[in-house]
Amino acid sequence: MSTCSASENNVESVVRVVDLRSDTVSLPTPNMRRAIYEAVVGDDVYGEDPTVNELERRSAEMFGKQAALFVPTGTMGNLLAVMVHCSRRGTEAIVGDMAHIFLYEQGGAAQIGGVLLNTIKNQPDGSFDLSELQKKFRGYDVHEPQTALVLVENTHNMCGGKVLQLQWLDDLSKICKEMTAKIHMDGARIFNAAEYLEVPVSRIVRDVDSICFCLSKGLACPVGSVLVGSNDFIKEAHRLRKALGGGMRQVGFLAAAGLCAFDEIIPTLKKDHERARRIAQYIQGMKSPFFKVDVENLHTNIVMIQILTNKIKSCVFGKRLTEVLPRELELGIVDTYGNGISVKVSARDWSFARIVVYTNITDEDIDLAIKKIKYVIEEFESNMK
Incomplete structure (x- = not known):
């Protein structure tokens, strides 16, 4: 107001x-503003910002993954995920036709990463037909790009904040494992999904390879998102973050807001x-x-x-x-x-x-x-x- x-x-x-x-x-809460002001900081490019390190540690722990990376925006986090999982130029990622990554991120996967986005029709609940998905995997013919990644969004913005059902995610995971494709979740509002399902976020992302969640939406932080995945995935994402201009210095002032949000806003x-x-x-x-x-x-x-x-x-x-x-x-x-x-x-x-x-x-x-x-x-x- x-x-x-x-x-x-x-x-x-x-x-x-x-x-x-x-x-x-x-807008940041009074407690969040205080945490920003009092944050202990260091040079994050050197890995010496203790507040960033703690945010990344807690994020990985919360999501049940090995590591995490603080990034300025969710758009950068999603692009990093696409570029890591589709490391060979000319590979393909399948994405819903109503997904934020497809509609509102300037085609960065193609523009910067050299990755083709192949769309599949989103259903009203934010999912897509898994039988149709199976038919979309390519790479068996020399003329085709190779499908390396499937992208999902949870909650789904343009489908009205819909939450993907756990059984659907379980079924998706089985298909992608059979097809040796990775899964990345644009989880900008994933804590809203966890609240709706009444499960921890670690259960939602149990079978996905990477997740990006926003601090600057419903969690009320001024800046930032966090990318979560395996040690090897985050190591490569950290390297690519520098190429995209995401290497920041005393960024613990922003990470402090995220730590506050975990305790104050999520509940x-x-x-x-x-x-x-x-x-x-x-x-x-x-x-x-x-x-x-x-x-x-x-x-x-x-x-x-x-x-x-x-x-x-x-x-x-x-x-x-x-x-x-x-x-x-x-x-x-x-x-x-x-x-x-x-x-x-x-x-x-x-x-x-x-x-x-x-x-x-x-x-x-x-x-x-x-x-x-x-x-x-x-x-x-x-x-x-």
């Missing part, structure tokens, strides 16, 4: 902003899920002919508001939620101080708008977001008559 001037909307008041665009906008993720569900249930309870949420299949902290008509554009709906107009103030669409409400959601050229709840979002923020979303949905419905 924040406040800002609403002069751009010609309303002379302060506006209460509830920012639900993404958990990437989460509270259930609240994010509960608050997301409140929004979803309210919207679905409105029984709007134009806006729908699949509450039954809501897993974590991401809510997809499906827009059921092409006459309402997602970006227009999103923009309207941010606006505060005089009529709203007259009707009491305000907070307890009489301030207008602006709700930010993620909305582009999609058939949906996305809401993401994170640790800084309070119950009061949820109440205000519901009030504004209800008003705007009813306004659209009235205009459609």
Whole structure:
């Protein structure tokens, strides 16, 4: 939550902003800021930053793997994994067609790593058909690239924060072992998956070869992700990190935030899920002919508001939620101080708008977001008559 001037909307008041665009906008807690300030640091390129070393040690231990590597971003972590597992240029990785690695990482696997990404259709739950996967493995013909890697995402962002089921992961692992292919998991929000499944993250990643998880999304850290895997995998990833410009010096200031997040934020993720569900249930309870949420299949902290008509554009709906107009103030669409409400959601050229709840979002923020979303949905419905 924040406040800002609403002069751009010609309303002379302060506006209460509830920012639900993404958990990437989460802010460090007071304890986290203190940990950053007090961190003991050293030169990490020399391996001499004790706080980074402790973050990496605890990450490996938590995930049941041998080693870990702190990296600036999840995009870098995923790219490193692809480059290590597909070390020969011209090899292939199979990835879901709705995956972050395929859609939103600039094709770095091909652009930088010389690795072909071959897509497979994602199912609504974030998985893909394993029979179809088996048919996609290539390399038996001299004309084909060799499939070396399968990429999965957990939770799955564009599928609405869906969690991959353990049995599906077990079955995937058996297939990949038979085909001598590795598995990398983009686990940007994997702790949300663990909360949903009520299992430790080590169980989720038991049969995958590498994992990258984000500190700077739902864990509220300012910067950073961690790549986890075997000793040999991390040794090679560490070397390639330098080539990608990821060698950092006194980075323990950032690693300290991660250590704090392990103890302070992870235990509270259930609240994010509960608050997301409140929004979803309210919207679905409105029984709007134009806006729908699949509450039954809501897993974590991401809510997809499906827009059921092409006459309402997602970006227009999103923009309207941010606006505060005089009529709203007259009707009491305000907070307890009489301030207008602006709700930010993620909305582009999609058939949906996305809401993401994170640790800084309070119950009061949820109440205000519901009030504004209800008003705007009813306004659209009235205009459609």
